[in-house]
Amino acid sequence: MSRAGLDKDPHEVAEMFDGVARGYDRTNSVMTLGFDRRWREMTRRVLDLRPGERVLDLAAGTGVSTVEFAASGAWCVAADFSLGMLRQGRRRRNRRGVPMVAADALRLPFADESFDAVTVSFGLRNFQSTVVALREMARVVKPGGRLVICELSTPTWRPFRALYTNVLLRALPVVASKVSSNPDAYVYLTESIRDWWSQRELGELIAESGWDDVAWMNLTFGFAAIHRAVKPVRALGAGVR
Template identity: 60%
Template sequence: MTRASLEKQPHEVAAMFDDVAAKYDLTNDVLSLGQARLWRKAVAQALDVRPGERVLDLGAGTGTSSLPFVAAGAQVVPCDFSVGMLREGKKRHPTLPLTAGDATRLPFADGVFDAVTISFALRNVHDTDAGLREMLRVTKPGGRVVICEFSSPTFKPFRTVYTEYLMRALPPVATAVSSNPDAYVYLAESIRAWPDQAALASRLQEAGWGKVAWRNLTGGVVALHRAAKIGQ
């Protein structure tokens, strides 16, 4: 299996990410035209971790997304369901406590994290709403979540250009730089099918999160959603 379907069977998606692990970070930098690093900085600023806090970084892949939290003095647990990604991450960052786990059945006790974050991986969770509820379960009362995910550009002419890039330009670029270009066709399709900013905010509220808000990055190509665990 080299390309998962949009039904997102977990074993298919995991196998797909296993396949692209070695070049995944490089490919993302190329395909995002260098924006991926800026988006990671925005996540770190939004989560605003403090020394000693416990942070769960879901969909962490090779662990690159966890490094800013480590630098801030937090105790970070990078978690991903792709063993191939985790294996690659262990080569690069041997001190990170990389952990295998399914976002819909997290291997952690209730209320153990001060903050939870997931970047560009929520749309690959086969049951998004179950994943949002699990994030809430493992977060302490008063804790917070930051979700960084592709979204819907706010300027209609740009939205059209962006969609054309995803479906026409992205596959040949991926062919040049990725070990599995079919995986990036799936990723482009999953971005197009993903809910917009307001719809994801509603799903966060339905999962039990409070103080839900979002802000757009790069004209809405990406959105940062923030929420807090209230009174539990």
């Protein structure tokens, strides 16, 4: 698997997630000390879904977030590039009949303006091009529709940031070796976290990709962050900038 700082080969990324699918959700909970559940709940609140809305949950993995979103009464689609993740989700938790679709984030198999909202939880940093993915998400969302991204980020408190960078990130592969079905994949995941954009940098990328009203909130001292934005309402025929 190539280093996170290099171009991400989509097929290698998909193969990596296929390899960790069996224990992925359990590993995430262990490695985040259970905070992943709280972060998903905050993401759900920010999305503010309403019955009848159409929502795309991109990089949905096994669909753990998608099923929770669907409890709002919205029609939710789980999309992911990893077939292994989707198969694991179908076996374990798809009791609500949530549609699960294999999809490339850079070439989504959906028509223009198909959704009222799009969300990504802990998957944006794995896309080969962040900007292309953000623009593609804007394409499939209706004018006035919402974008909500929850992603690991840069701790804002300096002492915690030093601990996070020098201790916690280095420990992740070791912890993963005890609980993951494919511990080597977490070396890549650690690098992808270390090389990721800061909160402000990601906010600027979102704005450059055609979204308005960009804002973010830190979770757990900035260990994770939620970014939200709105697709501009433009005159008929105007494209995404």
